Amino acid sequence: MGIAERALIAEIRKRTGSRSAAVRVGIGDDCAVLSVAADEEILVTTDMCLEGIHFLGEWQTAYSVGQWCVTRGLSDIAAMGGRPVAVFLSLACPEGTEPVWIRDFVDAVRSVAESYGANLCGGDTAASVSSIAADIVVLGAVPRGQAVLRRGAKIGDALFVTGKLGTSQAELAMLKAGECEERRFMPKPQIEAGQKLRSIATAMIDISDGLSTDLAQICEESGVSAILDADAIPVAKGAQLADALHGGDEYQLLFTARAEGKVLTRVAGVPVSRIGAIRRKSKHAVYLIEDGRSRVLEVAGWQHRF
Numbered sequence: 036m037g038i039a040e041r042a043l044i045a046e047i048r049k050r051t052g053s054r055s056a057a058v059r060v061g062i063g064d065d066c067a068v069l070s071v072a073a074d075e076e077i078l079v080t081t082d083m084c085l086e087g088i089h090f091l092g093e094w095q096t097a098y099s100v101g102q103w104c105v106t107r108g109l110s111d112i113a114a115m116g117g118r119p120v121a122v123f124l125s126l127a128c129p130e131g132t133e134p135v136w137i138r139d140f141v142d143a144v145r146s147v148a149e150s151y152g153a154n155l156c157g158g159d160t161a162a163s164v165s166s167i168a169a170d171i172v173v174l175g176a177v178p179r180g181q182a183v184l185r186r187g188a189k190i191g192d193a194l195f196v197t198g199k200l201g202t203s204q205a206e207l208a209m210l211k212a213g214e215c216e217e218r219r220f221m222p223k224p225q226i227e228a229g230q231k232l233r234s235i236a237t238a239m240i241d242i243s244d245g246l247s248t249d250l251a252q253i254c255e256e257s258g259v260s261a262i263l264d265a266d267a268i269p270v271a272k273g274a275q276l277a278d279a280l281h282g283g284d285e286y287q288l289l290f291t292a293r294a295e296g297k298v299l300t301r302v303a304g305v306p307v308s309r310i311g312a313i314r315r316k317s318k319h320a321v322y323l324i325e326d327g328r329s330r331v332l333e334v335a336g337w338q339h340r341f
């Protein structure tokens with residue numbers, strides 16, 4: 036027996052935790068009504084999660100898929116230095132989808148969002164023809180004029196990354212090779228670190244598509260090139276340098292800051308590594324120093340092709 040749309044919405048509404056101060060009206064009206072402080076600006080990000088493209092049901096529980104989906108949006112808010120305010124979920128499932136899958140998925144989206152101060156404030160549900168598709172919109176707030184953009188990197192800035200990289204890609208390779216059965220890695224959005232970095236970072240992005248690809252985005256937007264030091268990349272245990280350079284779904288923060296500032300090793304309790312520098316724009320966006328030699332680093336992270 037499937038689950039009817041109205042019953043599902045009623046259930047989600049019942050499970051929603053206490054409303055944050057920003058939410059005047061949540062689920063149950065034509066629109067949510069939100070308020071942020073007069074000296075704040077609103078951040079909006081949207082992410083699609085498609086079965087077979089972004090996740091495979093056989094490798095992940097519904098709860099884990101929900102965690103990943105909402106983390107992608109929350110991480111974008113972190114990358115701007117903002118605080119999450121509200122989450123909206125549009126979910127399409129084929130007829131016959133296990134009600135427990137839907138409940139667990141929505142529960143993950145709701146509870147992870149709430150753990151970062153944002154309520155699930157609305158969305159839409161629909162029946163799809165063949166596979167599950169979720170679209171998540173996350174709204175955040177940031178003090179006016181203080182959002183950290185991709186375009187602020189300056190020649191001579193140092194390049195930093197939070198946490199360690201490569202676990203997600205290494206685990207994916209093991210799943211594909213049949214060496215493990217289920218996704219265990221659970222990325223966390225670096226919300227607190229992102230807010231602390233507002234006063235330090237000149238440019239920032241979250242690593243969703245891979246270090247090489249996301250760094251190239253900063254370079255492109257800032258009109259610069261970057262050089263990475265292979266020895267300084269914080270490679271996670273069990274991962275290889277290539278996993279850390281090109282693997283997506285990390286959700287750590289990659290940022291630039293003035294090189295002459297105080298030595299930065301930790302922000303909001305998260306370790307920070309200095310991994311390179313920003314240079315004048317040259318032919319390629321990203322270079323890598325390895326064994327004393329500099330070479331062009333292929334931008335080989337995740338990219339959809341149409």
Ligand SMILES: [Mg+2]
Pocket residue numbers: 110111114240241243
């Ligand atoms: Mg992003």
